[in-house]
Amino acid sequence: MSGPLTGLKVLDLSRLLPGxxxxxxxxxxxxxxxxxxxxxxxxxxxxxxxxxxxxxxxxRSALFLSLNRNxxxxxxxxxxxxxxxxxxxxxxxxxxxxxxxxxxxxxxLGVGYDRLRQENxxxxxxxxxxxxxxxxxxxxxxxxxxxxxxxxxxxxxxxAGGPPVQNAGQVADVGGGALxxxxxxxxxxxxxxxxGEGQLVDISMTDGALSWLAxxxxxxxxxxxxxxxxxxGLPLSGSLLxxxxxxxxxxxxxxxxxxxxxxxxxxxxxxREDLIERQFETxxxxxxxxxxxxxAARTRDQWQAxxxxxxxxxxxxxxxxxxxxxxxxxxxxxxxxxxxxxxxEPVRLLGLPIKxxxxxxxPNRAPGPALGGDTDAVLVAAGYSExxxxxxxxxxxxxxxxVGAQGxxxx
Numbered sequence: 001m002s003g004p005l006t007g008l009k010v011l012d013l014s015r016l017l018p019g020x021x022x023x024x025x026x027x028x029x030x031x032x033x034x035x036x037x038x039x040x041x042x043x044x045x046x047x048x049x050x051x052x053x054x055x056x057x058x059x060r061s062a063l064f065l066s067l068n069r070n071x072x073x074x075x076x077x078x079x080x081x082x083x084x085x086x087x088x089x090x091x092x093x094x095x096x097x098x099x100x101x102x103x104x105x106x107x108x109l110g111v112g113y114d115r116l117r118q119e120n121x122x123x124x125x126x127x128x129x130x131x132x133x134x135x136x137x138x139x140x141x142x143x144x145x146x147x148x149x150x151x152x153x154x155x156x157x158x159x160a161g162g163p164p165v166q167n168a169g170q171v172a173d174v175g176g177g178a179l180x181x182x183x184x185x186x187x188x189x190x191x192x193x194x195x196g197e198g199q200l201v202d203i204s205m206t207d208g209a210l211s212w213l214a215x216x217x218x219x220x221x222x223x224x225x226x227x228x229x230x231x232x233g234l235p236l237s238g239s240l241l242x243x244x245x246x247x248x249x250x251x252x253x254x255x256x257x258x259x260x261x262x263x264x265x266x267x268x269x270x271x272r273e274d275l276i277e278r279q280f281e282t283x284x285x286x287x288x289x290x291x292x293x294x295x296a297a298r299t300r301d302q303w304q305a306x307x308x309x310x311x312x313x314x315x316x317x318x319x320x321x322x323x324x325x326x327x328x329x330x331x332x333x334x335x336x337x338x339x340x341x342x343x344x345e346p347v348r349l350l351g352l353p354i355k356x357x358x359x360x361x362x363p364n365r366a367p368g369p370a371l372g373g374d375t376d377a378v379l380v381a382a383g384y385s386e387x388x389x390x391x392x393x394x395x396x397x398x399x400x401x402x403v404g405a406q407g408x409x410x411x
Contacts, residue, residue, distance in 0.1 A: 003030020004359040008189075011036055011090055012071070013098035015043040017170060018177035018205065020067040021099055025182050027070035028352045031096075034378060035073045035369065041397045042075065043068070054342040058371035065368040066349045069338055074107060074379075075372035075399040078410065082397040084111050089382050092119050096185055100128040100177075101137045113200050123198040124188040128177045132204035144205075148170035151210035152217075159283075160232025160239075174283065176208025195272050210292045235324040241288040242266075242279045244294035245317055252317035262313045269310035270294055319338045336363045377402045 001156070008031040012023040018037075020043070027033040037043055042058065045067065051060045059065065077083040088111065091097060095114060099106060105391055106112040113125045127133060129144035137150075148154040148166075148171060158165035163218050184201035231238050235258075242257045257263040263279045272294065278287040295303070300316045307314040320327065328336055335351065336345035352361045375398050379389050392398045 002359065003028070003361050003365070004356060006030035008019070008032065008096065008207065009094045009278060010034065010096040010098060011094045012098045013106075014098055014128065016045060016100070017067065017219065018173045018181070019098050019100040020045070021174055021178035021186070022126075022128070024069070025178075025352070025354065025361075026096075026185070028365070029354070030359075030361065030365075033071040034076075034090070034374070035068065035071050036090075037073055037075050037371060038395060039075045039077045039372075042073070046371060049110050049351075051341060052343050052347050054344045055340050056342060056370045056373075059340070059373075060347070062347060065338060065340060068368045069349070069363060071369055072366075072374035073369035073372055073376065074375050076375075077108075077110065077397050078109055079202040080395070080397050082392060082395060084109065085391070086379070086382075087111050087400065088116070088119050089096045090122060090378070091116050093121065095189065096124045096126065098126045098128070098185070102128070102131045102141070103129055103371040117198060121197055122183055122192055124192065124201060125198065126181050126185050126201040126203065127182050128186075128203045128205065130204065131206050133200075133202045135204075137206075142205075144170040144172045147206040147209050151176075151206050151213070152282050153209055153213060156213075156216070156229065156231050156234060156237060158231050162232070164231065169211065172209035175212060176210075177203060177205040180208040180211075189352055226319050230310075236297050239282055239284065241281050241283060241291055244283070246292060248271060248295050248303055251296065251298045251300040253300060254315055255330075256294075256313035256315075258313070262293065262311065265310045266312040266314065269312065330377075338364055338367065340367045357379070370401050372398075372400045372402065 005026055008026065010023055010026055010031050010033045012019060012033050013036045014020055014023070016035070022073045023033045037042065041047065043064065045064045046058050046061055048061050050062050052062055052065065057180060076086055078087060085089060104112075116125060117185045121282055122389070129138070130147055131137035145154065145166060148167075151172070152169065154164045157167065162287070181201065181203045188199050190199050211287070216234065218228060218317055238244055240258075242255065245252050245254050256267065257279075258265050260279065264276050267273055267275045275287060275290065281287045298306070303314065304316050310358055322349070323329060334351045335348055336351040338349050340347050349363070351363050354361060376389060379398065381391070389398070
């Protein structure tokens with residue numbers, strides 16, 4: 001079955017997490033994604049443990065496979081004139097080019113958006129960066145935590161009086177970068193259907209992460225008192241006793257009884273109707289201490305059984321290994337098995353969260369590519385002869401799979 005994006009051609013020059021996560025979703029939905037990697041070690045994530053036994057060395061990283069299944073790989077030296085010519089030729093037939101360099105890098109190499117659209121006016125060019133293609137910080141390096149720090153989210157995460165708490169997931173990289181890029185690309189492609197012209201999609205991970213605070217920002221910007229919002233004082237971040245995680249006898253549970261009907265169901269279920277009117281009291285109050293005591297008296301399984309009987313927005317707080325092994329994850333096909341050549345057994349990875357009824361995506365359409373594993377085939381399809389390909393290899397412009405390749409994620 002063809003995916004909804006079958007026929008879409010994507011040149012992905014990005015590496016690490018934000019860009020590859022974006023192109024992963026496009027690939028799982030059927031797009032032909034070509035990773036354009038350098039003639040050295042390629043995408044750094046290729047060399048990050050844990051490793052899959054039996055797989056070709058440059059595609060054995062489970063982290064790499066989690067972001068790069070269903071893609072192909074070409075090794076290309078963009079610092080060489082011939083390498084730039086190869087990219088320009090590939091761009092003529094592409095729908096999308098995705099990159100995550102610092103702003104201006106491809107322009108300085110002579111293959112930025114203005115040059116590429118001369119070859120292909122319909123090209124959608126998406127650039128993911130930390131702080132955007134313009135603005136005072138465009139040239140600064142950064143990572144997820146920096147973007148969350150500058151966007152205000154990190155300051156708001158944690159308990160009052162405690163330190164800021166880093167999230168286990170990369171909110172800015174994925175939520176502010178990869179997902180925004182995917183939406184921007186699809187929007188630009190839809191507009192191209194009408195106009196026939198591509199455009200530049202400028203994605204700042206800081207902008208994207210800040211947009212997650214839409215409701216809090218509206219509150220801050222429009223509060224007549226001008227009182228600043230602070231960590232530990234936000235209704236949905238721990239300041240209400242009805243909406244918090246609670247320790248139980250053998251773990252933790254999450255209580256999300258924000259609406260009065262859910263809080264009332266919980267109170268009546270535990271035989272404490274006297275607590276109904278105290279729903280919105282804060283941590284540290286007498287009511288909060290009583291609720292803590294009630295939760296501590298039962299096990300997580302007992303609370304799970306309670307939640308099945310009383311509709312009160314309460315669920316167990318699972319560790320990652322428990323979540324991955326849960327009935328819910330299995331039912332939603334959120335853990336899939338990837339057929340990777342050479343692997344002793346199938347590689348287990350997360351599935352595609354986008355469920356389409358008629359043209360579903362396929363996480364296992366093709367394996368994760370070896371470094372440069374598709375170089376020859378890509379160049380042949382682009383019109384290069386065997387003699388030309390060999391000449392490009394001898395000049396170091398392109399490269400096929402490395403022999404005895406080694407690398408380091410931190411190299």
